[in-house]
Amino acid sequence: MGVRVETTPNPNALKFTTDKLIFEGTNSISVMPGDESEHEIMNDLMKVAGVDNVFGYQNFITVNKQFDVEWDNLTPKVQEIFEKHGY
Secondary structure, eight states: OOEEEEEOSSTTEEEEEESSOSSOSSOOEEEOTTOOOSSHHHHHHHTSTTEEEEEEETTEEEEEEOTTSOHHHHHHHHHHHHHHTTO
């Protein structure tokens, strides 16, 4: 199945869902600009130009983009990060 990309009510956010568990437990993970996470996938996503912040829970990560960035340019870069981490 790989990674499924879904829209959200926020036009600046897309939800990337996998068929594998990314985060164990019942806590969500948020990374804002200037923050670091114990989860490398979150840190790698934050390094992508145009990503504003990320939120993850169990088998999905929601990526929020900067308002002046187009999803057509950003989505392939985000998907590369998921692939790099085995999703």
